[in-house]
Amino acid sequence: MGPQAIDRILKKYDYEHFAIIAMLQDLQDKENYLPEKDLEYISERLSMPLTRIYRIATFYNAFSLTPRGKHLINVCLGTACHVRGAARVLDRLKMALGIDVGEMTKDRLFSLETVNCLGSCALGPIVVIGNDYHGQMTPARVESTIKKYRKKSPRKKDEKD
Amino acid sequence: MKRINNPQALEEIREEIVGSRDPDKPCITICSGTGCHAFGCERVTEAFEAELKKQGLEERIDIRTTGCHGFCERGPIVVINPQKIFYQRVTLKDTEEIVSETLRKNNIIDRLLYSHPQTGEKIVKEDDVPFYKGQMRIIFGNNGNIDPTSIEDYLAIGGYKALSKVLTDLSPPEIIDMIKKSGLRGRGGGGFPAGVKWESCRNAPGDRHYVICNADEGDPGAYMDRSLLEGNPHSVLEGMMIGAYAIGSDEGYIYVRNEYPLAVNNVSIAIDQLRECGLLGENILGTGFNFDIKVNRGGGAFVCGESTALMASIEGQAGEPRAKHIHTVESGLWDKPTNLNNVETWANVPLIINKGVDWYTSIGTETSKGTKIFSLVGKVNNTGLVEAPMGMSIREIVYDIGGGIPGNGKLKAVQTGGPSGGCIPESLIDIPVDFDRLTEVGSMMGSGGMIVMDDTTCMVDIAKYFLNFLKDESCGKCTTCREGTRRMYEILDIITRGEGKEGDIELLEELSWVVSEVSLCALGQTAPNPVLSTIRYFRDEYNAHIKDKRCPAGVCKALITYSIDEEKCTACGKCKRVCPSDAVTGEKKVPHKIDPEKCIRCGACITECKFDAIEVA
Numbered sequence: 001m002g003p004q005a006i007d008r009i010l011k012k013y014d015y016e017h018f019a020i021i022a023m024l025q026d027l028q029d030k031e032n033y034l035p036e037k038d039l040e041y042i043s044e045r046l047s048m049p050l051t052r053i054y055r056i057a058t059f060y061n062a063f064s065l066t067p068r069g070k071h072l073i074n075v076c077l078g079t080a081c082h083v084r085g086a087a088r089v090l091d092r093l094k095m096a097l098g099i100d101v102g103e104m105t106k107d108r109l110f111s112l113e114t115v116n117c118l119g120s121c122a123l124g125p126i127v128v129i130g131n132d133y134h135g136q137m138t139p140a141r142v143e144s145t146i147k148k149y150r151k152k153s154p155r156k157k158d159e160k161d
Numbered sequence: 162m163k164r165i166n167n168p169q170a171l172e173e174i175r176e177e178i179v180g181s182r183d184p185d186k187p188c189i190t191i192c193s194g195t196g197c198h199a200f201g202c203e204r205v206t207e208a209f210e211a212e213l214k215k216q217g218l219e220e221r222i223d224i225r226t227t228g229c230h231g232f233c234e235r236g237p238i239v240v241i242n243p244q245k246i247f248y249q250r251v252t253l254k255d256t257e258e259i260v261s262e263t264l265r266k267n268n269i270i271d272r273l274l275y276s277h278p279q280t281g282e283k284i285v286k287e288d289d290v291p292f293y294k295g296q297m298r299i300i301f302g303n304n305g306n307i308d309p310t311s312i313e314d315y316l317a318i319g320g321y322k323a324l325s326k327v328l329t330d331l332s333p334p335e336i337i338d339m340i341k342k343s344g345l346r347g348r349g350g351g352g353f354p355a356g357v358k359w360e361s362c363r364n365a366p367g368d369r370h371y372v373i374c375n376a377d378e379g380d381p382g383a384y385m386d387r388s389l390l391e392g393n394p395h396s397v398l399e400g401m402m403i404g405a406y407a408i409g410s411d412e413g414y415i416y417v418r419n420e421y422p423l424a425v426n427n428v429s430i431a432i433d434q435l436r437e438c439g440l441l442g443e444n445i446l447g448t449g450f451n452f453d454i455k456v457n458r459g460g461g462a463f464v465c466g467e468s469t470a471l472m473a474s475i476e477g478q479a480g481e482p483r484a485k486h487i488h489t490v491e492s493g494l495w496d497k498p499t500n501l502n503n504v505e506t507w508a509n510v511p512l513i514i515n516k517g518v519d520w521y522t523s524i525g526t527e528t529s530k531g532t533k534i535f536s537l538v539g540k541v542n543n544t545g546l547v548e549a550p551m552g553m554s555i556r557e558i559v560y561d562i563g564g565g566i567p568g569n570g571k572l573k574a575v576q577t578g579g580p581s582g583g584c585i586p587e588s589l590i591d592i593p594v595d596f597d598r599l600t601e602v603g604s605m606m607g608s609g610g611m612i613v614m615d616d617t618t619c620m621v622d623i624a625k626y627f628l629n630f631l632k633d634e635s636c637g638k639c640t641t642c643r644e645g646t647r648r649m650y651e652i653l654d655i656i657t658r659g660e661g662k663e664g665d666i667e668l669l670e671e672l673s674w675v676v677s678e679v680s681l682c683a684l685g686q687t688a689p690n691p692v693l694s695t696i697r698y699f700r701d702e703y704n705a706h707i708k709d710k711r712c713p714a715g716v717c718k719a720l721i722t723y724s725i726d727e728e729k730c731t732a733c734g735k736c737k738r739v740c741p742s743d744a745v746t747g748e749k750k751v752p753h754k755i756d757p758e759k760c761i762r763c764g765a766c767i768t769e770c771k772f773d774a775i776e777v778a
Binding site: 055082084122135139 | 199236387421463480539545612623764769
C-alpha cells in the first residue's frame, strides 16, 4: 500500500497509539495481510517500536504476516461444527488443496484457515469461502465446492507461481 | 430523524410513528440474521420486492427484514403479518406463490409450514411451533418484530422509554437499588450480581468512569450476543446508557468480535442514529446527562473476553489478563473505574426498569432471576437460539423445545459453558438450569452455549478438542496455563491415538489441579473443566481407549475401521465415487468392499451412503 493510503488510515484514528489494532485491521482489509514494509512505515509515522507492532500482529489471530490467496477458506471449528464432523471436512480440504492450515496454494488462489466459531451453528459444519457461507458441509462435497471457485477465477496467462 | 431534546419530544415522536402505522397492514417479515443470510435470505428479499412490484402491490404490502428469529435450522424464515403465518425454508421459487396465494387470497401454503416431528400436524402460526411455544422470549422476542437498522421500529415498541424514565424520575442510587433487587446476574459467564458491580464502580474514586459492553463472544457454539447486537442493537445501547447514568460515566465502549461483521455494522448504524437525534452526545433529553459510545473491533483472541484482557486490547496492547487484587471497577480501562457487562446483561436492564423489579423477580429460580438465552446446537433437531426462564430443565430444553436427537441417536451428554464448562451426562439432565446448579455438577452457565452430544460423539475426543482450543488461545503469560494445557492436550492426543497407558487419567487429574490452582485468569483456572467433567462421568470411555484400544463412539481414527454391510449395500457406487483414496472396490450389482489398508477414514462414504451401509467399529 502506498504511504498516502496508509497515512489516511492513521489519520482516521488521529495517529493515536491505542488505535493500533484498528489501524492494522484496516490495513489488512485492504491488503489481505500485513506487509512488512507497511508495518515499518507505520512504526516510523507513529514513532512506535516495530517490536510492539509485531507483538500485536502476532498476538491476535486475525492478523496474517504472510500473503493470502485470492479466496480465503475459513473452516469453522466451533464445538457445534466439531460434533457434526468439521475435522473430517478440514482433512479433506487439506487433501484437496495440498496445503496445511495457514498456507496458500501455489497458484495463489486459496488460503486455508480455521476459525473457532462463526456463530452459524445451525448450519454446521460450515465452511466460508470469501464471503460465501457453505453450510452442512460434508467431506464428499469439498471437491465440487472448490471447483466452483477455480472456475470463477481462471488463471491469467502472465501469472507466475 | 429530527432532534429529540426532551422527554415530551420523545413521546411525541413515538406517537407520530405509531400513529402513522397500520397494525393490520400486511407485512412480509424476512429473518436476516447471519444464519438465514447463509441460507440466502437476501435473494429471497429481493425476489419478494420484485414480485410485489410485478403484481402492483408495493403500496399495499410492507416488507421488513428483521434480526434473528432464533430458529436458524429452518431458515430462511418468513412470517406473514398480521396473521403471523410461519413459513420455513423459503426459496426463491416460493415467493411468487406466497404473494399470489397467501397475501392476495389468504390461502395457506401447506408445504412451507412446519410440521410437528411427532404428530406430523402442520402448524400455521409462529407462536404455535413447539420450538417457540416452550420459550419465554422477553429479551429476544422483539428481534422478529423490528428492523434492526430502524430506530423508528425500536421507538414504536417502546424504545428509550426506560432511559427517559430513569433520567427524569430516578436518582442513580435508586436505579442501582432496582438492579440489585432484581437479582440480575452477569450473563457473560461469571454470574456476578450486576447491581453490586455498578455500585462498586459508582463509589470508586476517579475523575472519569467507563462502561463497557463485552461483545467478544468467544465461546465456540454460543451466538446469542451476536444475534442480539445484530437483531436489536438499540436494546443493548439503552441498557448501557442507563448503566452509564447510574454509574456516573460519560463514555462507553462496545468490544465486538470482528468475525461478526453484521453485528459491527448494525450497532454502528444504531449509534449514528442516536447521535443524529441527540440521544447520544451532550445534554441527552435536556437532562444534563452526557454520554457517547465507541465501537472497538476485536482481533480474534479468545482471551479478550476476560475483562482485564479486553481492556488491555482497547488500550492497544496485547490482550493479556492481569491479576485482579484491584478490581476493574476501581481501576480498569486507562486505570479508571470501569464497569463491564456482557451484551445480554445490558439488554435486560431496560426491561427491568420498564416492567419493574417484582415482575422480573417472579421469573427464574431463588438465586438466578430472569431468563437466559441458550444456543442449542450440535446433535439436536431444532438448532437455534432458545430463551428460557432460569430453572427450566435441560430435558425440557433439549426435548420439548429442541425436538430431541436426530435419527436414531441417543442423548449422551450436554456440554455447557464453552471451553470453561463441562459435559453433563444424560443421567443428570433433569436438573434445573441456573448458575449454581450447573456449577454443582461440574459445569457452568458460561455465556449459554448448550451443545448436545449423542452416542456418535467421543467424550475423549471432546476433551481433546477443548484442550486443543485452550492451548492455542492461552495468552502465554502464566506457565501453568501455557505449558499445562499443552501437556494435557498431548496426553489426550496419545490416548485417542490408541497409545495411552495406565496412569494417564491420574496424570491428567494431577495436571488439572495445578493448572486451575496456579493460573491467573479464568481461562487457565477453568481450562481443566472439560477434562475433569468427562473423566468424572465417562471414565469407562477413557478406559476403553487406554485398555481395550477401542473408541466406542467410532470417532478416533486410529481406533476404528470402516466396512460395508453387504445386506444393506445396493452397489449404487456412490461411495466408490467419493472415496479419495480408492479404497472402495466392487462391480455393478455386487456389494462393495472397503480395503482397510487404503482407507483413510475420512467419512466421505458415510455422508454419501443413503442406505446406512457403512459400518464403523
